[in-house]
Amino acid sequence: MSRRSNGLMGIWAETQRQQQRQQEARQRAAVQAQREAERQQRALERERARLDREQRQAYRQSREAEVRRRNEELDARVEALASLLATGCRAPAFGTAALARPEQVPAFSPGHLGQPVAMPDPNRYRGFGTRAQYERDRQAAQAAEAQRQQQLAAYRQQYEQWAAAQLQEIRQYNAGVGELVAALRQGDPDAVVEYFSAALYASARPDDFPHRLSAAYDPGPRQLVVDWELPGPDVVPAVKSVRYMPTADEEKETARPVTQRRAIHRDLLAQCVLLAVHELFAADEFGMLESVVLNGFVDDHDPVTGQRAQIVLASVSVARPVFAGLRLAQVSAVDCLVEGLGGQLSARPDQLAAVRPVRQPGDVGRGVVSHGGDDDPDLFEMDPIAFEALVAELFRARGMQAVMTQRSNDGGVDVEALDPDPISGGRIIVQVKRYRKTVPPTAVRDLYGTVQGAGANKGVLVTTSGFGPGSYAFANGKPLTLVSGEELVGLLQEHGLRGRLGPGSGAPGPAPDGTGVPGGDDGTGVPDGHNVLGMSWSGRVALDVCALVCTGGRVLSDDHFVFYNNPRTPDGAVRAVAPSAADKAALRVAFEALPAQADRLVLAAAIDPAVNPDADLSGFTDARIRLADAAGSELGQLEVSDGRAGETALVLGSFRKRASGDWDFVVGGKGYAGGLEALVQEFGIEVA
Incomplete structure (x- = not known):
């Protein structure tokens, strides 16, 4: 009895021990699982912290690198101003040989037309029915080859006509140079002034310095009298250095002391006068100059x-023997000009304290020749054919072959150019639009159709006005280049050609792509002439789409951050609107009504934490921005980058304001693991 009782108790006790062991195992497993989850969470947090540190470090390094670049540019600018005279004295002297142009034109380069069409290989056509296919492919290739040869012959004939015209133009120009040199040898005053004016225009001065002069030659004493424009004080950087303040995430500029700017500018004026005199004497091949009188002036x-006038800030009369005894690379410019040569230099040029000129070109009693100023032709008033010829000349100045097309049956082509570059070159179709208002996107679409129909490699649209976002959106990713009026003037100046936009220095402000009058109001608080930015993407992830109106990388204010809690900017230029059926989100933007200081409109998307709290942007794919005008007509589509795993906010791209006033789109792609909060903090918004 007792043995049986002990057996039952043993079995029960063993069962209890097993249950206890199982329970303990489960508890240990639960504790281990919890510890593993905590370990993974800590690892995830460490990884996020590491990525955040790396992003912050990379961002700080980029800002510090930008500051270093700015400081290097400031130092280099001041050094260039301080060494202007020494650098100019090392430059080769100007001579009559520099006036002549070589009698040669670029060799004929057929581009893609020089490549024969490949004939099909009969060995690749085997099997039943392939013989007929081979014959069809062979006939098609032969037809394409015949068309290529025909186009090649036409283009060669066009090139030969252009080359003959170019050679004739060069020979006529060189003949004129020969006549000038002959007149120069004989001491003709007009020839002397023209030649030495050219010598000053070839001066080794920075491109942003003025190049305006008036001159006259007195053959009796063989004296050249010149009024030569000097740079103003704004050429000296007002900023001495820049520091990056990481705590405030901003750049702090240290102003250059006023006394230092004055000293640098005054020394620069003396250098400019001495350098001009040096270049005139160095260019005198035939002993035409016994002395030079040079007056340096500013136009202010x-x-x-209170009237606009030429104010003389420096004046000197120099005889050749005296000037020949100077070692200009070692002198103090101010002391040399004032003490060594007895010249005059304004004590306070920043206050336009004038000096009395020794002698001026009008005192010579002969005709005064002037160069520079407002003599550049007005592109708006230029004859249309002359304007097209100027654009063709610009392409030739850039090393291309360029010819104007016939006025009739030109198929929408004003200039045809051929870029000889074997990689990026080829046939270029150029259209010229002398507009005062914004070029409509339809003109860009028409150019693209012309490029495709002509089989050209590229299309260029040149205008005197500007382009709206719709035009840039359509041209994005296509072989098209849009050249606005301001960019055209800059290119002309870069290549020694002349042209200006209207009586002033600036172009009239372009109107936006849409309908309506810029600056008007449609009754909704949003200016007319707006565009609609419709955004769509694949995947079911819910996103908040927002916009930031910025200057550089900083938002103008918290009110210029448009998102779900702030649906519009104070001026109504940007606001969220209901999307169309084709879009998932939309913004309405009046680019012309954005604040004057705004140069960037940043578009961003972030996970909606209320709908998808655990989601990331790996489901954000096939995204695009559809650009439409005020009437709803689509102007183009802008592709944006896909999202990535682990990121919850993404910069889609930004519209950036060009110097001409046009707005161009730049694709973004920078992602943030910290969501919208991390994104907006980088643009200067403080998140409580």
Whole structure:
């Protein structure tokens, strides 16, 4: 009895021990699982912290690198101004040989037309029915080859006509140079002035310095009298250095002391005068100059009369033997000009304190020749054919072959150019639009159709006005280049050609792509002439789409951040609107109504934490921005980058304001693991 009782108790006790062991195992497993989850969470947090540190470090390094670049540019600018005279003296002297142009034109380069069409290989056609296919492919290749040869012959004939015209133009120009040199040898005053004016225009001065002069030659004493424009004080950087303040995430500029700017500018004026005299004597091949009188002036408002005037800030009369005894690379420019040569230099040029000129070109009693100023032709008033010829000349100045097309049956082509570059070159179709208002996107679409129909490699649209976002959106990713009026003037100046936009220095402000009058109001608080940015993407992830109106990388204010809690900017230029059926989100933007200081409109998307709290942007794919005008007509589509795993906010791209006032789209792609909060903090918004 007792043995049986002990057996039952043993079995029960063993069962209890097994249950206890199982329970303990489960508890240990649960504790281990919890510890593993905590370990993984800590690892995830460490990884996120590491990525955040790396992003912050990379961002700080990029800002510090930008500051270093700015400081290097400031130092280099000041050094270039301080060494202008020494650098100019090392430059080769100007001579009559520099006036002549070589009698040669670029060799004929057929581009893609020089490649024969490949004939099909009969060995690749085997099997039943392939013989007929081979014959069809062979006939098609032969037809394409015949067309190529025909186009090649036409293009060669066009090139030969252009080359003959170019050679004739060069020979006529060189004949004129020969006549000038002959007149120069004989001491003709007009020839002397023209030649030495060319010598000054070839001066080794920075491109942003003015190049305006008036001159006359007195053959009796063989004296050249020149009024030569000097740079203003704004050429000296007002900023001495820049520091990056990481705590405030901003750049702090240290102003250059006013006394230092004055000293640098005054020394620069003396250098400019001495360098000009040096270049005139160095260019004198035939002994035409016994002395030079040079007056340096600035074009500004006279502080006495308030009228615009040429104010002389430096003046000197120099005889050749005296100047020949100077070692200009080692002199102090101010001391040399004032003490060594007895010249005059304004004590306070920043206050336009004038000096009395020794002698001026009008005192010579002969005709005065002037160069520079407002003599550049007005592109708006230029004859249309002359304007097209100027654009063709610009392409030739850039090393291309360029010819104007016939006025009739040109198929929408004003200029045809051929870029000889074997990689990026080829046939270029150029259209010229002399507009005062914004070029409509339809003109860009028409150019693209012309390029495709002509089989060209590229299309270029040149205008005197500008382009709207719709035009840039359509041209994005296509072989098209859009050249606005301001860019055209810059290219002309870069290649020694002349042209200006209207009586002033600036072009009239372009209107936006849409309908309506810029600056008007449609009754909704949004200016007319707006565009609609419709955004769509694949995947079911819910996103908040927002916009930031910025200057550089900083938002103008918290009110210029448009998102679900702030649906519009204070001026109504940007606002969220209901999307169309084809879009998932939309913004309405009046680019012309954005604040004057705004140069960037940043578009971003972030996970909606209320709908998808655990989602990331791996489901954000096939995204695009559809650009439409005020009437809803689509102007183009802008591709944006896909999202990535682990990121919850993404910069889609930004519209950036060009110097011409046009807005161009730049694709983004920078992602943030910290969501919208991390994104907006980088643009200067403080998140409580």
